[in-house]
Amino acid sequence: MILVTGATGTIGREVLRLLPAGQAVRIMARNPAQVADATRNAEIVHGDFTDPSSLTDALHNVHTAFLVTNPDGADDARFLDPARAAGVRHIVKLSAAAVTDSGAEDLITRHQRHNEELLRASGMDWTLLRPRAFMSNTLSWARSVRADGVVRALYGISVNACVDPRDVAEAAVQALTGAPGEHAGRAYTLTGPQALSAAQQTAQLAGLLGQELRFEELSPQQAREGLGARYPADIADALLESARRQHSGSKGVVDP
Known part of the structure; x- marks a missing residue:
C-alpha cells in the first residue's frame, strides 16, 4: 500500500x-x-x-x-x-x-x-x-494577464531552471x-531543460496566447507589499531572499 x-x-x-x-x-x-x-x-x-x-x-x-x-x-x-x-x-x-x-x-x-x-x-x-520552482507558478500571473495584458514580477531578467x-x-x-x-x-x-527569466516566460506566453503581453518589473518594495498581503512577514522575507539569490544566478543551473 x-x-x-x-x-x-x-x-x-x-x-x-x-x-x-x-x-x-x-x-x-x-x-x-x-x-x-x-x-x-x-x-x-x-x-x-x-x-x-x-x-x-x-x-x-x-x-x-x-x-x-x-x-x-x-x-x-x-x-x-x-x-x-x-x-x-x-x-x-x-x-x-x-x-x-x-x-x-x-x-x-x-x-x-x-x-x-x-x-x-x-x-x-x-x-x-x-x-526547482514549478513552471505552473506562472499561473499566479493569470489575473493581471486577463485584466491588463501585463506580467509583473521581481527581477525580470534573472533566470530559474524551473520544472514542470x-x-x-x-x-x-x-x-x-x-x-x-x-x-x-x-x-x-x-530542473527543467532550460533556465528562463520572467521576461522570457512572458514572451513565450504571449506567443502561445496569441496576444501582446507587457512585462513590468516590480521594485523590491512593491514585491514586499504584494507578498505581505498573502503571507506572514517571516515567510514574505524568506521568499524575497529566495528571489535575491535567483537574481545572483544561483538557480540557473540545468541538472541533467
Missing part, C-alpha cells in the same frame, strides 16, 4: 494520476469529502498531521509514503514516528533544490534542511525530491514504485 499526502496539491494530484493501475493507494486528507479522486480507485481516509491517532489509522498496512508538508511547520516530525511505528519502509519526500545551495539561509530553506535531516535519521529508507510539476510527479512515481532499495538513500535535484 502506498500512502499519498498532499493529494490535492500541485504535485500530489499528478502523482495520483500517474501511479499505475492496480497499485493499492490510500489518500490521506484532512477532509476526505473534499478530495476529488476522479483518476483512480483509491482509498480515501481522514488524516491530520496534528492528530496522532488519525496518522496511526492512515498508516496501517502502508509500506511506502509520499510525504508533502509545509516546510515552515512541524508536520514532518509529527509524521515520522507514527510511520516508523506502523512499519513503513520507505518515505519519498518532496523537498526543494535550495537545500543544496550553501548561500541559502532563509527561514523556509532552513526548515527544509531540518526536515530532510529528520527523515535521514528516522531509520526508514528515504528518497528526496528537490525540484508533471515531471516532478513522474520522478516521484518512479521512486514510489521502484524495486525495493532502488532509490533508497538518493536525493534528486529536478
